[in-house]
Amino acid sequence: MKKSSEKWRTCLNKESVAGVVFTLPFILGFLLFMLVPMGISLYYSFCDYNILSPPVFTGLKNYTNMFHDETFFKAIGVTFYYALVSVPLRLIFALMVAMILLKTTKASGFYRAAYYLPSIIGGSVAVSILWKRMFAIDGVINKLLSVFGLEEGISWLGNTKTAIWTLIILAVWQFGSSMLVFLSSLKQIPATLYEAARVDGASSVTQFFKVTLPLLTPTIFFNLVMQMINGFLAFTQCYIITQGKPMNSTLFYTVYMYQQSFEYYNTGYGAALAWVMLAIVGLITLFLFATKRFWVYEGGV
């Protein structure tokens, strides 16, 4: 008896066994909460299914139906517009502010905190309902604009042209975490490079474009990939602030998917939508990686 428990122990302490034991939580989690659900939804995406009655296999019908679904194309368009406008704007803002805050003064810590605070709480429901009230017809934005002589209130959330911009502004407002990433990589650029550039007579603008920007491209690339994915999958803001209104002009893909699955009970169609989204996100990521060698500098300092 004693011997077998000893054997058991030495076996458990083998490197190859210990490795599996330690990573077991991840292995199980990956199987149970990723692979299995994805397998099930792949099957349902080929079925007519509405949660209440058992699924009926219909082949590719859910996927071919998308081609006749105007709202589907609308949602894709809105989501692309949102991600392609808000992410670059946010990165440009983050970089600009990081450059400004690079100059260390006694108040730097305070400024950094003020710019970063919105990112910390930006994803919360509290900020979303705040945003909704700010852009309401009697909200603070119109009140502040009336100071500049714009007396009649603009219905920001009721107009198909402006509603999406309230969501874009909310996204750009949260540039803080990208700013911190830029700040830390800006600080790693050795001062000797700038000195050499100055000796060669480069102006500060040339220095920025010839020294700073190329060395930052790996950071920009990383940020771009992660935020494009996140931008494409935004949900809470849209769900609470606009619900896709007016006239689906702010209907995000994720919200459309939610509506199809849980409000119209077209769960099979919703599962198919999820797979199409995964494919789109994957393609965007691949595309970004394919462009990498044209603009990302990886030579080191």
Place this chain on the structure above:
Amino acid sequence: MKKKRLVNKIIYHVLVCGFGLVMIYPLIWMVMSSFKETNTIFATAGSLIPEKFILENYANGWKGFGNVSFAAFFKNSLFISIVATIGTVISSALAAFGFSRCHFKGRKFLFAAMLVTMMLPAQVLMIPQYLWYQKLGWVGTYIPLIIPYFFAIQGFFVYLMINFIDGIPKELDEAAKIDGCSYYSIFARIIFPLIKPALVTAGIFSFMWRWDDFLSALLYVNDSAKYPVSLALKLFCDPGSSSDYGAMFAMATLSVLPAVIIFIFFQRYLVEGIATSGLKG
């Protein structure tokens, strides 16, 4: 010359300060509005300082909806966030140790799988997981909001800890091994205490993300007595509600308080977490 530099300095600070104020103006407006009388909030939206400084909104909002007060919503949120965070931190540390210190069959494949989970956001899995949890009979309970986090499903945290453990010299392990330590006691007695900073960083982010989580609460919690704060706040926006905006702003202010407190006390960890691994705040 000296004078010019001073002028430049003042311009710099005025601009940076001014822009900073624009940045946090919405938040200040929210906090100030929560102290205004409800019927004056939008009439006086342009001015920040309340004409009459009142606390009534907090009392009104705290009453909550139906028979459920915000005390219950906060308790629910705290429970979910804390338990899920404990699970995340422990399971991520275990998996990270396995990846960093042990060589075993399939390690490369698993590592790649983990990187994929980092790129795969929750929204993509929203419907697949819902269908699966429904089969398991988990819909309507807290299980989907808590149990998965005990299985290291957030690659970011595993990755963060792997980086940290890789930075700890292997000689420590070797010495412990010679003294008769098994892999398990090396983890428990040497590595786990040494990666405290990484544990704190992961814990902070995990807590804030769980606290803010709206989507999974929306999907899985049906009983309003079990609502977390994020979902309860949404009730203020529902068409049927009385639209007591003062109470809404008061409760919104309280709901961001934990994040702001963490921000004030753990700023260093947050900044490091973002700067080193690009975690989103």
